[in-house]
Amino acid sequence: MDDALLVLLMTAAACAPLGVFLILRRLSMMADAISHTVLLGIVLAFFLTHDLGSPWLLFGAALMGVITVSLVELLGKTSLVKYDDAIGVIFPLLFALAVILISKYAGNAHLDTDMVLMGEVIYAGLNTVEIGGMEIPAAALKMGALVTLIAAFIAVFYKELKVSTFDGEYARLIGVPTGILFYAMMSLTSLTTVAAFDAVGAILVISFFIAPGATALLFTKHLSHTLLLALLVSMVNSVIGYTLAVHTNASIAGLCAVMNMLIYLLALLTGPKGAITTYIRRWQSIRQMQRDLFLLHIGRHTAECMESAENHAAEIGDHLKWDENKVRRVSCALIERRLLRCEGSYYLLTDAGAAQYAALCKRYFL
Numbered sequence: 001m002d003d004a005l006l007v008l009l010m011t012a013a014a015c016a017p018l019g020v021f022l023i024l025r026r027l028s029m030m031a032d033a034i035s036h037t038v039l040l041g042i043v044l045a046f047f048l049t050h051d052l053g054s055p056w057l058l059f060g061a062a063l064m065g066v067i068t069v070s071l072v073e074l075l076g077k078t079s080l081v082k083y084d085d086a087i088g089v090i091f092p093l094l095f096a097l098a099v100i101l102i103s104k105y106a107g108n109a110h111l112d113t114d115m116v117l118m119g120e121v122i123y124a125g126l127n128t129v130e131i132g133g134m135e136i137p138a139a140a141l142k143m144g145a146l147v148t149l150i151a152a153f154i155a156v157f158y159k160e161l162k163v164s165t166f167d168g169e170y171a172r173l174i175g176v177p178t179g180i181l182f183y184a185m186m187s188l189t190s191l192t193t194v195a196a197f198d199a200v201g202a203i204l205v206i207s208f209f210i211a212p213g214a215t216a217l218l219f220t221k222h223l224s225h226t227l228l229l230a231l232l233v234s235m236v237n238s239v240i241g242y243t244l245a246v247h248t249n250a251s252i253a254g255l256c257a258v259m260n261m262l263i264y265l266l267a268l269l270t271g272p273k274g275a276i277t278t279y280i281r282r283w284q285s286i287r288q289m290q291r292d293l294f295l296l297h298i299g300r301h302t303a304e305c306m307e308s309a310e311n312h313a314a315e316i317g318d319h320l321k322w323d324e325n326k327v328r329r330v331s332c333a334l335i336e337r338r339l340l341r342c343e344g345s346y347y348l349l350t351d352a353g354a355a356q357y358a359a360l361c362k363r364y365f366l
Contacts, residue, residue, distance in 0.1 A: 003128070003137045004121045004252060005242050010143035011196045012234035014150055015208035017227050018189050023213045024165045024223075029084060030069065031209040033091035034186070035193045035202045037068040040098035042194060047105070058194055065190025066183060068094060121200050121252045142195050150188055154227070157181060162223055204253040208234055211260035218271035237263055287333075292360055293320070294330050295339060298347050299357030311347045 022031050041064025045057045068090060075086040128135040154161065164171035164178045171178050196205045212234035216226045241256030269276045297320060301310035310319055317327045331347060334340035339353035349357055360366070
């Protein structure tokens with residue numbers, strides 16, 4: 001497997017499950033804030049260590065993510081501002097400080113905002129680790145370790161996460177440590193974000209956090225199914241985005257983010273409540289009502305007289321106020337279903353049609 005694709009898949013697998021919980025907790029914008037403010041943690045840790053490869057950068061980023069969440073929570077609980085407004089205040093402030101510090105004091109270091117935001121996953125294969133005679137990208141190992149950690153966290157605390165996500169007050173009443181779980185999840189979000197910085201950049205990280213989970217939630221409301229579907233969607237989008245980027249010589253991270261968006265928009269249109277699905281369902285309902293009305297009309301009048309003007313092929317359109325094409329279309333559909341038959345110039349019900357007529361009369365209390 002290509003090194004860049006492996007890193008993409010590991011990043012998608014790490015971000016998507018966490019993203020589901022962020023969306024369900026209505027913290028989508030918090031993911032955006034954390035993915036940017038952790039840059040300040042990286043910068044401050046770099047100033048202390050002067051080493052871009054130091055593990056303290058990861059610790060600093062995770063700590064800054066928790067600080068971001070704490071500041072937003074603290075400001076939001078004052079009731080002076082809404083949580084969205086609090087994010088809008090804290091996020092630009094911390095990110096702006098990081099940008100200022102980089103431009104002012106880290107000009108000679110390989111630490112720039114463009115690389116952090118956009119990333120370049122194609123370079124993942126340049127930094128590898130040999131394991132069992134195989135060269136594996138260091139970024140893939142790092143993201144793989146996070147995938148394992150996140151999977152273990154969700155598996156161990158699945159019930160607690162589920163109840164605290166959907167009913168936090170009830171979770172507190174039964175003794176679930178909601179605060180610890182919340183900050184643990186945000187710490188994992190921070191770790192995942194900074195671990196993916198060098199490889200894919202903050203923009204794609206945000207996309208992986210939100211788009212697959214939002215797409216999955218359009219199709220299922222079971223948490224376990226949503227987690228699995230979000231994981232599948234994120235990985236499929238990664239493969240498609242990577243393939244298109246290679247063939248068009250475009251940004252891999254950019255195309256993967258675009259694919260996430262396009263698949264989400266497609267899901268909005270074709271999902272169970274999508275615009276296209278709703279139109280098709282309405283169209284099918286109208287057609288079914290027309291067939292039911294035709295059967296009721298024929299059944300009612302053939303009960304009085306088998307050959308009346310009401311069920312004559314040439315005159316039924318006038319009685320139903322339908323044009324000739326509509327009569328032909330509906331009658332053909334009923335004949336194909338063996339609910340209607342033609343006898344001379346008259347429409348008559350078959351045995352199955354008579355049974356259907358009786359069922360319709362019962363349904364509509366006729």
